[in-house]
Amino acid sequence: MSVQNMNGTKVKPAKETLPEVEVESNGNGHKMYSYEMLEEIANFLLTKTNIRPIIGIICGSGMGSLADTITDAERIPYEEIPNFPTSTVEGHHGQLVFGRLGEVPVVAMQGRFHYYEGYPLWKCCLPIRVMKLLGVKTLMATNAAGGLNPSYKIGDLMIVTDHINLMGFAGNNPLQGPNDERFGPRFPPMNKAYNYEYRKIAKKVAKELKLDNIIREGIYTCLGGPNFETVAELRMLKMVGVDAVGMSTVHEVITARHCDMKVFGLSLITNECITNYEVEAEANHEEVLDVGKMRQDLLREYISRLVHEFSKV
Numbered sequence: 507m508s509v510q511n512m513n514g515t516k517v518k519p520a521k522e523t524l525p526e527v528e529v530e531s532n533g534n535g536h537k538m539y540s541y542e543m544l545e546e547i548a549n550f551l552l553t554k555t556n557i558r559p560i561i562g563i564i565c566g567s568g569m570g571s572l573a574d575t576i577t578d579a580e581r582i583p584y585e586e587i588p589n590f591p592t593s594t595v596e597g598h599h600g601q602l603v604f605g606r607l608g609e610v611p612v613v614a615m616q617g618r619f620h621y622y623e624g625y626p627l628w629k630c631c632l633p634i635r636v637m638k639l640l641g642v643k644t645l646m647a648t649n650a651a652g653g654l655n656p657s658y659k660i661g662d663l664m665i666v667t668d669h670i671n672l673m674g675f676a677g678n679n680p681l682q683g684p685n686d687e688r689f690g691p692r693f694p695p696m697n698k699a700y701n702y703e704y705r706k707i708a709k710k711v712a713k714e715l716k717l718d719n720i721i722r723e724g725i726y727t728c729l730g731g732p733n734f735e736t737v738a739e740l741r742m743l744k745m746v747g748v749d750a751v752g753m754s755t756v757h758e759v760i761t762a763r764h765c766d767m768k769v770f771g772l773s774l775i776t777n778e779c780i781t782n783y784e785v786e787a788e789a790n791h792e793e794v795l796d797v798g799k800m801r802q803d804l805l806r807e808y809i810s811r812l813v814h815e816f817s818k819v
């Protein structure tokens with residue numbers, strides 16, 4: 507469902523979240539959910555479906571149709587899940603889709619949570635921990651991103667080799683606050699964030715699908731958003747080696763690695779990052795969604811093949 511804002515642009519109406527239950531503060535005044543509360547959410551989901559997913563997929567902006575190829579699909583709207591956040595962004599439906607891709611049991615998030623929606627990072631990443639408690643071993647995080655590497659074109663797919671946690675540099679991290687060892691260690695390593703074996707497979711499958719001309723590998727960074735970047739900001743990010751810029755994924759990957767999930771990251775390059783003041787064009791969310799639509803068939807085929815291959819590793 508969408509409504510029009512005062513400029514006539516379609517937006518999702520903000521939905522009320524369920525009352526937040528105070529458990530412990532993360533030191534920034536944010537209330538956090540305990541392990542037991544997350545277990546409750548996972549147990550609720552397990553009563554709603556017989557699917558026991560081993561791979562979790564996050565659909566990026568405009569990429570929700572990735573979940574449409576899931577068979578035996580059981581859809582659970584976020585509103586119906588106790589203590590779950592809700593999606594407020596156009597292009598993010600707001601439901602979990604349980605089912606199979608080929609033979610592989612999966613769960614897909616049709617709609618992720620972003621910091622700019624007003625959720626603290628731990629809450630943006632709450633579904634990852636729920637996935638872990640459901641038995642998910644592998645996270646496939648997709649996103650829409652601006653292409654900063656000048657060789658990238660709109661519609662390219664970038665296999666994420668690594669990320670730069672800029673929000674973390676500023677002291678904002680999803681793992682802030684008391685650490686629960688049942689998820690993972692206080693100081694998790696991050697030098698193997700994006701699984702090497704998966705990246706090799708993704709390149710091989712891309713070749714088989716004749717995607718060589720659009721497949722890239724590169725470094726992603728996440729900014730808090732919701733505004734797109736200034737020219738000066740993009741020039742700075744380029745200098746430090748960033749290839750694609752987005753507003754998600756990094757904190758999800760950190761949370762997944764903390765609880766020992768294997769991770770694959772894929773960015774759809776939806777727009778060119780503008781690093782020149784003479785350029786007339788401006789970044790906009792409509793273009794992001796349009797490119798997602800343009801690439802939907804290809805993405806579905808690629809992700810389905812990857813799920814099949816990853817399930818054998």
Ligand SMILES: O=P(O)(O)O[C@@H]1C[C@H](O)[C@@H](CO)O1
Pocket residue numbers: 565566567595618620648649650651731752753754755790791794
């Ligand atoms: O959810 P993702 O990271 O795929 O979405 C990107 C970042 C913003 O939410 C949106 C901007 O158009 O696209």
Ligand SMILES: Nc1nc2[nH]cnc2c(=O)[nH]1
Pocket residue numbers: 650651652653729731733734735751752753776777778779789794
């Ligand atoms: N931060 C950011 N996020 C995006 N998501 C899609 N395109 C972009 C972009 O250019 N910048």
